[in-house]
Structures are given as structure tokens and as C-alpha cells.
Amino acid sequence: MTITELMPFSVLVPLIASLVCALLPGRFWPWAVTLVAVIVSAVIAAFTLPAAAQVTLSYAFGNWPPPIGIEYRVDAANAFVALLVAGMAAVALPWAKKSVDKEVPERQGAFYALFLLALSGLLGITLSGDAFNIFVFLEISSLATYGLIAHGSDRRALLASFRYLIMGTVGATFLLIGIGFLYIMTGTLNLADLAERLPEVRDTSTVRAALAFIIVGMGLKLAMLPLHLWLPNAYTYAPSFVTVFLAGTATKVALYVMLRFVFTVFAPDWSFVVLPLSTVLMILGVAGMFAGSWVAMFQPNIKRMLAYSSVAQVGYMVLGVSLVSVIGLSAAFLHLFNHALMKTALFMAVGTVIYQVGSARLKDVRGLGRTMPWTLTAFALAGLSIIGVPLTAGFVSKWYLIQAALDQGQWFLVVLILVTSLMAVIYIWRVIEAAWFQERSIKQPDVGEAPLALLIPTWILVALNFYFGIDTRLTVGGATAAAEALLGGGMTP
């Protein structure tokens, strides 16, 4: 069995396992089956990346040759995102056991089945080379995500889930309209085939409308600034494990889809000319960086604060894309990977606090630095990464972003990146200040350190943050290969 034949199984294994999972009773077996499925999926994804970086893998489903049949087409860009998604799920799952037992005590079979569906949907989006298939997988993962968010114990989780459903479906339908226009103009749904046939017809308003629909649709799913309204509530009220998983994967995959369409299907020398994409994305990215960081500084709930911080981090990625160069796009991919690492670590630390204290409000964290030193130290160290302190993963991606900006002489962007990083210092500091420099009031219950089952995965992620801050071969290499794959081998505009 070659890697090409093995590669689709990283999607199929979670999909099949979700059926099994839904039928399993109790608390242990659903989790165990999920863990095995996720690890298998991650291992396959890990083997796919080196192979895909050398030559584009193509798998035709049902042996129908593309472009007639559905094709999984994997190059460095997909494989990089797929490894990130599957890897994050595999790291988060050992952490999930205790947290989910506490927050979702009943019907865990259904809960883990939804999780596996969301995972296989996200992986399907990344690996698929068929536009309509991408829409279907997008809806699979979205519908599963709405269900997962609604599992939150607070009743506001239901509202958050419903509002996400409305906005997410509008976004996905926009994508469908865009794909429909492309199909009408070219008669094909295969991405590679689309890229070949589009140049003949691309000077029509239909194709321009398709580009606009796809960008707005994916902008919704990716929480680009004015379209981010679903994100803070969804992240705040979802069960901790769901937040941990979504923060690292869902928006990243949406960004990947947008990039795949803008760069591979429409070719950047057209898509960035026909619409003022570069300017729009730069303004929205910078606005997201500022608005997200600004609002995060005043949040009384740490989970919501981190959610707004996610909006800001998406801004960095969008900014990297807007520079339309190999190094800018590499910075975007790098930040996509590194942000998943740091946000997952932060949400895990907060989830651990919620497990012990039952709340993530800033006033309930007071004085916890002394009683839960390992948890809060993990939070502080992951916080360093999100600020972008040297030797952390966050520094590497911001460094590349700054280089990309300087490369085009946009020095004011450097100032903006530094200012927003300082804003990150403030919001991370608020937690550290509450945890170490404020006394716990007598009315609040005393809590001890969290169990090791929660601490160890959190610290593994914190360690990864530092590891990828020092040894950047995998991340920078992968991100550069991904950027070059999207730009068609080092092409510059």
C-alpha cells in the first residue's frame, strides 16, 4: 500500500469510527475508540506531509479518473494543514478525558461521535481536490461543530450555537454560490481543472462574483474582522475540550480554503488585480489585530478574552496573506501552525482551571498562582508565546511577518504588529496579576493542583511552543513549502 492509497484514510478512519462511537455506551469506550482513530489519522497525516512535499499526491475515488470523479489532491499546503488538524486533535484528546467527564457527563458516545465527524470534515476539506466535495465536508464539520458547542453547560451555549449556525450556514451557502458560478462558467468542479479552464473565461462578471462570494463566505467561517461575531460566544460557552479543538483547527481550515481558491484556482495575478484584495485584506487584518486585542484587554472572562485574542491572531494571518509574496504567505502558514499551538495550550490551561474551580472569570482566578502553580505557569509560558517573546513559536511567526512587511517597505505594518503585541502583553498580564498578585478571598473555596491527566498534555503543548520556537526546521520548512505550492513554485506578483 503506497502513501497515496493510505492518505484518504486519515479522513475515512474518523468518519467510520464516529459511527462506531455513536453506538458505544459508557464513558471509557467512546473516548478510547476516538483516541485510537485520531492517532491513526494523525500518523497517516504525518507520513503524508514529507511525501506530498516532494510530489503532489492524487487519489481518485472509486477509480473514476479526475476530473470526472472526486479526487483527493494533496500537495505541501494541504498536507501541512492536515497534519496540523490531526496532530492537534491527537494532542488534545488525552486531555479531553477528565474535562469531558466533568462537563459532558452523559451520552458521551454521541459527543465523541460529533467530535470525530467534525475532525473528519475538517480533514476532508483540506485533502479534497473537488470544489463541491469541499462544500459537503465543510457542512459536515460545521453541523457537528454546532452540536458540540450546544453541549456547553451554560444555557447561553445554545444561543451561541444557534447564532453560529445561522452565520456559518450563510457562509457555507455563499461558498456554494461561488462554486456554482464557477461550474456554470467552466463545467468542472475539480480544483486543478478549474485552474486550467478559468483563464479563458475569467474576464466576466460571473467569475468576479464567484471570487467575491467565496471570499466573503470563507471570511465568515474564518472569523475575519467584521464577520467574526459568532466566534467569541461560541468559544466562551462551548465545553472546554471543544474550545481547545476548535481554536486550533476550525478557523485555520477556513483560511486554507480561502487561500486555495484565491491562489490556486484563481491565480494571484488575477484575483489580486480584479478586486483590491491586497488592500482589503490588509485593512481587515490590521483592524482585526487591533479590535481583537483591544476588546480582549477588557474581558472579565478569560475564555472570552482568548476568543477575542483569536480574532486578533486571525488578523495576523490575513495580514500575511495580503502581502502576496512567498515570505508573506509563509508567515501566514507559520502563524496558522504556531497560533494553533499557543491557543490550544492557553485554552487547555484555562480548561484545567475550569475543571478545578468551575469558572474562568478573572476574579475566580485570584490567588490561584500559589495553589495551582503548574497550571498557571503553563498559562503564563503559553502567554509568552502569544505575545511573541523570543525563543517561543509566536516569536518565529511574528518575525517572519515583520520580514515580509519590511520586504515590501511597509514599515508602518511593523509598528502595528509591535503595538498589538504590546496589547497582548496587557491581556496576558491581567491573568498573571490576578493569579499571583491578588489574594484569594475567604469566601472562595480552596483548590489544589489539577490532576496530572490534565497537566501533562498541557505541558506537552507548552513544550512544543518552545521547541518550535528554537527548532524551526519543520514549521518554517513546511510553511515555505506550503506557500510555494500555493504560489506555484516561487512565483512573485
Place this chain on the structure above:
Amino acid sequence: MMTILSFINYWVVVVLMMIGFYCVIARGNMAKKVMGLNLFQTSVFILFISAGKIVGGSTPILREGVEMYSNPLPHVLILTAIVVGVATTAVGLALAVRINEAYGSIEDDHLGDEDDGDGQ
């Protein structure tokens, strides 16, 4: 006039899409929001189906004496999209039921305001 009439499907698509989208945005009632969403999706289905029609074409079944037939691919795609739409509606309505149980109302305007703590 003829051009308008010959594109009647697409006019229907645009009108339906706008009605649906308006419902989603302007209506506070969650059931109405979901129905608006449904209408919005249905308009896209019609768009796809219209694109598959070929003037003078027959149904896409292989048989004697038929040379020209409609493109069957959009039909198949939309079959899948309808399933997705039904699933979305089901999840949306299920959430509305749960919200009604938790809040006693499905009017979106003021729900969530009365929850204290870390809101907004």
C-alpha cells in the same frame, strides 16, 4: 422583455435569495430565521438546477433516438445539497426547541441579556 422572461429562473433565484436573506437578518423569531435560511439555500438549489438545463434537451437517460439531454451533474450535486439543507434545518430547529426549554422564548432580541456575570 424577452430577455427578462428567458432568464425568469434567475430572477426567481435572486428574489428568493433576497427574501430568505432578509428573513435571516431582520426576523427575531428563531423559527423564522431558520425558514429564511431554508429559502436562501433553496434559491441556490434553483440556480444550480437552472444551469443544468439545456434548451431542447431531454431527460438524461440513455435511450434510442436521444442525442441531446440536460446535464445531470447539477441534479446530483443539489440532491446532496438538499440533504445538507435538511440537516441544517433540523439542527437549527432542534436548537430552537432547546432554547425554548432553557429560556421560555425563541425571540432572539433580548435572550441572554438577563444572564449575569461575564456577559457581553
